[in-house]
Amino acid sequence: MRLQIIRIIAALFLWLQFGQTQADEVLAATIARIKPSIVVVGSFQKTRTPRGLFLGTGFAIGDGTLIATNAHVISKEKDLSHKEALAIFVRRNGKEEMAFATELKVDPVHDIAVLKLAGNARLTPMILGNADQVKEGQDIAFTGFPIGMVLGLYPVTHQGIISAISPTVIPQLSGKLLSSDMLKRLREPYDVFQLDATAYPGNSGSPLYDRQTGTVIGIINKVFVQEGKESAITKPSGITYAMPVTYLKKLLDNVD
Numbered sequence: 001m002r003l004q005i006i007r008i009i010a011a012l013f014l015w016l017q018f019g020q021t022q023a024d025e026v027l028a029a030t031i032a033r034i035k036p037s038i039v040v041v042g043s044f045q046k047t048r049t050p051r052g053l054f055l056g057t058g059f060a061i062g063d064g065t066l067i068a069t070n071a072h073v074i075s076k077e078k079d080l081s082h083k084e085a086l087a088i089f090v091r092r093n094g095k096e097e098m099a100f101a102t103e104l105k106v107d108p109v110h111d112i113a114v115l116k117l118a119g120n121a122r123l124t125p126m127i128l129g130n131a132d133q134v135k136e137g138q139d140i141a142f143t144g145f146p147i148g149m150v151l152g153l154y155p156v157t158h159q160g161i162i163s164a165i166s167p168t169v170i171p172q173l174s175g176k177l178l179s180s181d182m183l184k185r186l187r188e189p190y191d192v193f194q195l196d197a198t199a200y201p202g203n204s205g206s207p208l209y210d211r212q213t214g215t216v217i218g219i220i221n222k223v224f225v226q227e228g229k230e231s232a233i234t235k236p237s238g239i240t241y242a243m244p245v246t247y248l249k250k251l252l253d254n255v256d
Helices: 001-035 181-185 224-229 246-253
Strands: 038-044 052-061 066-069 085-092 095-107 112-117 139-144 156-167 191-195 207-208 215-223 239-245
Touching: 001 038, 001 052, 001 156, 001 207, 001 239, 038 066, 038 095, 038 215, 052 085, 052 215, 085 112, 095 246, 112 246, 191 215, 239 246
Parallel strands: none
Antiparallel strands: 038 052, 038 085, 052 066, 066 112, 085 095, 095 112, 139 156, 139 207, 156 191, 191 239, 207 215, 215 239
C-alpha cells in the first residue's frame, strides 16, 4: 500500500512537471511571436542629447501602421520650436529602428491613444481579442519596457493572472475624500482588470494578452487607474491595472 502511494505521488509530480514545461514552452512561443510588435513610444529631437526620449510602451495593431498606447504617455507637450516630434523605436532583425508618428485618435476618459506611423513604416500587428470573455483567474502576460531604454530595445515580459475585474473607482467612506475626477468616474463607471503581476511606470501602454494565443485583452495602465482606485489606501505601487481592449476597439471604430 505504501509503495502504491509513493508511485501515485511520483506520477503526480511528473505530470505536474510536464504540464508546467508545456505551459512554459507555450508562453515562450507566444513571446517570440509578439515581440516584433512591441515598441517604445517616445520623441525625437535632432539637437537634443540624447536625441531619443522614452515616454512609454506601445504595440502595433490594425494593418501594422497603427500603434496603441496610453493617452498619458503622449501627453507631454512637444518642443515644436526645436522640431521635437513623436516617434517610435523598435528592434527588428537585430537592428534598432526609429519611425516618426502622429496622434490619430485619443480617448482621455479611458486613457487610450492610437498613433499613425509616418511614411512606409509598418510593423507586425497584434490581434485584438474580446474583453467580455476574460475571466478572473485567467493566465495573462504583458510585454513592454519597465525601465525604458536603459538596457536598450529589449522588451521585458511579466506574467500572472487576472486577479479581479472591478470598477475603476472605489466608493469612499466620506464625501470629503472625493475628488472631481473620482466624482466623474462614479457617474460613468466601467470595469478594469486588476492583475496579480507587477508593472512599472515604463510599462504604461504595454499590451496585456492571453499567454497561449497572444491575443490582446487589455492595455497596461500604471498611473491613470491607480489614482482613482487606490486613493483610499495611500496609492500602493504593487497593484497593476489594465484597461480592457474594448475601449481601444471602440476608438478604432472612429478612425477614418
